[in-house]
Amino acid sequence: MSLHDTSAMDQAIDHLLELATEQKMDLEVMGAQRSSTAISFNNRKMDQFSFSETRSIGVRLIAGKNEGVAYTESLDPDSLANVLDEARANAKMIRREWISELHSPPPLPEMAELFNPKLDEVAVADKIAQAEKLESAALAYDPRITNVAYARYGDGRQQMWIANSKGLRGSYKMNVCYSYARCMAKDGDNAVMGGEYETHHDFANLDGFRIGQIAARKTLERVGAERPDTGRYTVVFENRVAETLIGMVAGYFSAKAIDDKTSPLAGKLGQKLFSDKVTLTDDPFFKHGAASRPFDDEGYPSQTTTLVEGGKINAFLTNSVLARKLKLAHTASADRSPSSDLDISPTNVIVKPGTQDAAALLAADAKVILVTDILGTAGFRGTSGDFSIPIEGHLYENGKRVRPLKDFLMSGNILQLMAGIEAVGNDALAPIGNVVCPSLLVRDLNIAGKA
C-alpha cells in the first residue's frame, strides 16, 4: 500500500460485491483509507515523528429483516470471504422490526473542496519547521514560560467509500492540518497551563509562530489565579467553550436516541425548550467544518436541517430506517464506520450568531465570570442533562478583566442552561471541530469554589 494508491480498496470492494451477487445477498460495503503525519517538539528538539497508512473495510449484510455487521483490516481474498461469512452468521442472530432498504440512487454528488491537493505536497522539512516554531515562539514570548508541554503539528488525509449490491458506489476524500501548543508557567509554588489549537485546509494559513505566541499569552493570563467563592454568577461561555456545551446536546437530536428512549428530547418535537435566542442548524456543507460531506453513510445526498428555530425543537436527525419507522422527515444523517452498525450523528452543528460582541456580553452585569476552559466532561450525565464539571476562567467587573479563576466547578442541567441563554454573541471562530458557536451569556449559574 502506498499513500495514494487506492486500487487495493477498489478491488476489495469489487470482490465483495461480486461475491454478494454470486450469493444473492443484499450487501453494503464501507471502506476507509487514512494516512497521517504528526511531529512534536520538546526542549528545542524533535521529540516524536510519526506517520501512518491504514485502511479498513466493513460490510452490513441484509437478509430480509435480518442484519449482520463484520469488518477487517486485511484486504486479501481469504479475509474478505471470511468477513462475509461472519456477517452472515451475525445476521442470523439479529432480526429487526423492519426491513432495511439499500439505497440505489443516481450518481452521488461530489464535494471537491474537502480535499486540498497542495496540502498533500507539503515537504516534511516544512512540517518539522512548523512544529519547531510552535515551541520556539512560545518560549521566546516571555521568560516566565518555563516549558512547552505540547508543541505538535499534524496532518491527516482520509478517503471514504460506500457501495452496495443495488449499484450504489461513491467515494470522497478530505485532508486537514493542525497545530497545537500548550505551555507552562510558574505561579508561586504551583504551575499554570494554557494552550491554543487551530486546524486549516491550507498549510500556508497555519502560522506556528502566532499559535505558539497565543498559547504563551493564554498561559501567562492564568498566573495569579484564585478560587472564586461558592455562589450563583452571571457567566459568559467563551466561543470555544460554548462549542463544547452545544456538542453536549447535539446527540439529543438523533432519532436513534429518541427511538431508544435515551434522549431527553423524546416526544418533545415542536416544544420550545431552548432560549428564543437560539437557532441551531445541522449543516453538512459548512465551509471547513470537520464533518462536511457530500453524502451520508447510507449514500443519500447531504442536506441541511434546522434543529432548533427560535428556541423551538424543529427536527430530529434520521437515517432511512428510522425516518420510516418514526414517520419523521429523512435528513440523510446516517452514520457508520467500517467497524460499526448503522447509527445517526449530527454533521456540523451551527449556532446562528447574535448581534453583540464578547465585550458587550462581559459587561452585561457588574460581576461576570468568563469561562475559558472546561477541564473534563465526566460529570455530565447525558440522559438527564445534569452536569457538574470543572472549569477555568476570569472574573470581570464592570466589563473589565480583574483576575484569573481556577479550581472551581459549575453545576446545573444542560437543557435548563440552553433555555436560559440570554444572549448569543457574534464572535464564532473558524471551526476546529464540528460545532460552530459564538460566546453565550447565562445568568444565575451555580458555581462551587471556596468554602
Add this chain to the structure above:
Amino acid sequence: MIVSDRILSKVIDAALSLGADFAEVYVEDTRKRQFSYLDARPEKAISGHTLGAGIRLFSGTEQLYTYTNDISEMGLLRAARQAAEAMKSSHRQKAVTPEAFQNFGTVTALKTSNTDTQWQNLKVMDETARGFSSLVSQVHAEVAETFKYVQIMNSEGVHRQEGRPYLNAFARVFSEENGNKEYGYERTAFLGTAEDWHKVNFRELAQVAAGQSLRILRAAWAPAGEMPVLIDSAFGGVIFHEACGHGLETTAVAKDASVFCGKLGQKVAHESVTAVDDGTLLNSYGSLEIDDEGAPTQKTTLIENGILKSYIVDKIGARKTGYQTTGSGRRQDYRFAPTSRMRNTYIAAGKSSFDEMLKDIDYGIYAKSLGGGSVMPGTGSYNFAVNEAFIVRNGRIEEQIKGASLIGTGIETLNRIVKVGSELVLAPGTCGSSSGHIPVTVGQPPLLVSKLTVGGKV
C-alpha cells in the same frame, strides 16, 4: 506467530540501516466479537479483525513511529526504510535472538463461546433489570470477547509474543419518573476466554445497574463547596489514578510537566498512603505478562507510607530521565507508539474501619460509586464524577444526593487522605491517554479525604 522471525529480523535491519540506535517492530492480530441487547431484543452482532504493525526507531531521545496494516514482507520493509530515511544518526547494537514468551498460547483465532449462551446472558440482564422496578424504561446490555495477539521484536535482542484474551460485559439501565430520566451502569472486565463467562454474575450486574439508576433518579442535588469526603472502595480508586497516577508517568515527568517532578524520595502523601501499580495480578483487567515494548511486567511500589518511591517508566522515558523502566510501556493497538501507562493501580489497605472514618465527619459526603475523571498533570488539577453519594451528618449516612463532581490538586489531595480503610477492592476501567485507550483496574479501600471541593448546587 503473525510474522516470521526472518521477516521481522529483516525489518529491524532495514529500520537500523540509516543510523537509528534502536529499532522495534510490534505486530498485532486482534479478533473481537460483540453482542448487544436493547429494547428487550438482540440489537447488534459485530465481528472484527484488527491487523497491523508499528515500527519504532530511537536516535537518542528522538522517537520515530510509523504504522501500517500492510504486514506483507514488502509492506513492512517499505515502512521500515521510510522510517530509517526519516532518522539520521547511527549505530547498530546486538543481533536479534528470538525468545518465546507467552502466557495464553499462540491461538490467533478467537474461539467464541456458543452464541446462544451470549444471548441468554444478555436476556438475563435485560429481564432482571426490567423486573427490578416498573420505573425501568430501557435496558442496554452488551458482552464482548476479544483476543489480542501481540508479537514484539527489537534490536536489543527481545523477541516476545503474548496472547491476551479479554471478556467485557456491561448493563446500562434507564429509568423514568415524572418526566425525569436517569441511568445506572455496571461493568465487569477481566482477562479470560469464553470458558470463563461462568465467573460473571449477570443477574447481579443488572441489579446493581438498576438499583443505581433508581436511586439517582430520586436523589436531590449535592451541596456546593469544600467538605470532607469518604470515598468508598473499588472504583473509588479513580481518585488516585487521576490525582497522582498520571502525574507519575514519565511521559509527563520527562517534560517537566508534572507536579511530581523531582520529588522522588520526598513525602508527597499522608503517611497512611501506600500505592502500587501492579501488572502481575492474576487475570486482572490491567494485567499482562509483557508490556507493549516486550519487557516483563512488574509490581511497582509508587508511594510507600507517603514517600514517593518510583515513577511509571517506559523505554523512551527511561532514556529521557535515566530511571529504570518499570515494564509500563503500553498502547491501545499498533496505531499508537507505546508510552508510560498504569496497569492495576491501587492504594494498599490501611487500618481504619469504615465506621471510624464515618464518625470523623460532622458534615460531608459519602461517595459510594464514582464515574470517570481526568487530570492535567502539569498543574495537578484533577476531577472525577460521583454517580451515587450521600450526605453525612454527625457520623451518620443520611439522604442520597446526585450530580456532584469532585475536584482537587494532586499533592494537596494526597496529603488530605487522612485515613485508609482495611478492605481493598479493585474495579476495571478504561484509561485514555496519549497512547490510546487501554484496559486498567483502579482500586482502594474506603478512605477519608479531609477536604475536597464538591460541585453541587448552592
